Amino acid sequence: MMDLVDLRTFVRIAELRSVSAAARSLDAPKSSISRSLARLEASIGAVLVERSTRHLRLTDAGTLLLPHALRILNDVDEAGNALGSFAGKPRGTLRVNAPFTFAVGLLAPMLPGFRTRHPDVRVVLTIDNRTIDVLAEEADLVVRIGTLAESGLISRRLATMHLWTCASPAYLAARGVPASVDDLGGHDLLDRADRATKWTFRTGEREEAAVEFQPVMVVPEPAAMLVVLVGGGGIARLPDFLAAPAIARGELVRVLPAHEPESVDVHALYPSHRSLSAKVRVFIDALVVHLKAHPASRIST
Template sequence: MKTSTDELLVFVTVVDSGSITAAAEKLQQTVSGVSRALTRLEKKLDTALVRRTTRRLQLTEEGALFLGRARAILAAMEEAEQSVARRRQRPSGRLRVDAASPFMLHCIAPHVKAFAALYPEIQLELTSNERIVDLLEQKVDIAIRIGALQDSTLHARSLGASKLRIVASPGYLAEAGEPVSVEELRGHRLLGFTAPEHLNRWPLPDGERASFKIEPALVASSGETIRQLALADSGIACLADFMTAADVRANRLAPILDALLIDERQPVSAVFYQSAALAGRVQAFLDFIGPRLSL
């Protein structure tokens, strides 16, 4: 007996949702119906795909292997359906996009008006979090993540990479002087992050080490807060170009130690769960925003 796409969808949704009850709610089916479909699939395959406990579901080794194949089959079917649907209808509905506040402010917000004019049927909702959010828990459709990706269960599209640069305001440099070496940098007021710790390692050679670990005089949780502190003559910061390029062009901030700088870039990716209902909206947003980013 052949496996049906409905059974594949049930299996993937159970894994993504974390429970049969949550999957039933998402699929708008009964709990018993979802449970029977999962059991039927396991019988057809003659193997257990998940281990059921009172608290959670855990994939078996065979289940993990089958999950990747199931996702690929469903994604191919969705893409085939959407390629036809996109020809006859415009994307519509709610689309929630999440990004850290600096990226939202500098890279997404300036283009929202143009996106709304191009896709008036899409209701865009923008949220900002400095931490990595759970897409299902927060009901987020697309999350913009900066840095290496960790969650392999998500679909991802690269949006580019932004170079890290060390900057300070002309006012700060006039008062404190401009450092011309890493050693001189130690005597300056450095602006750092509360977390994660790797953001306080700047791309400068420090002896035999390939990065310079700063001892910040002032820390903040948001890159935008650090940018504002730098603009207010509060110290020297290491920030991505997407946040500071306009400030450098306007002479509000000045790059320093560029000759010593190691070319380190932060990858920027859009991550999302693929689904037939969302595919058109997700595709429309990513196709729109990608070419407009100066990364």
């Protein structure tokens, strides 16, 4: 009879095409992963993978087993989620991935309270600005900001945050305060992307003007951009939750504050083949409440 642990190990090996990668993913010794695979092969009576020094591929038996194994494990997970929901008590490990600045500034502060309310949910937070392979990294929930690429994941909008155009008082004292969008052309403009950039400024519903520029400095991480701006590095756009405390401390001021800030959406994403389990649902709900109540933010949910 097949063991579910061994079956899950086989699926990880098949997905990652590596015993070593599967061991890292499952946080288990490589020897344990190899023994688990051997037990499964012995119980089935067939070799499931062929390994060389550099490559691993599924045998015909392994290829045949994989979709059945995925379905079995998904059914088991669904049953566990259903029972957890029935009992009204979310439980289990919840793997969450979020960008650095969002994780530090908004997500991490809510974790102690979430843990108090849901002690049977073990949160594993990973921080990454890149687009990750949700299946390969076993993330239950991913938070991303801005336009979403096609991914096959289910998305839920958590909030809309605003991007404020900011500079330090020292920079503006030295270079002058822009009175119009056109004035920005004579300033040091910074951005997160190393490409020609366009900032659009609006008053009400009317598009007033835009400035196109090649950034004089590229700083991909908003938290690092904040440090650069406070040091007098130029003018850039920052998320409101990051800019607001610095403005309150007098370290930054808004540039062209009469213009409506650009907005970006914050989304939670999770794999389409999984149901919205109790642990994911309560975490998303808690995050929405936390974002709405955040004191240093103009985030709207």
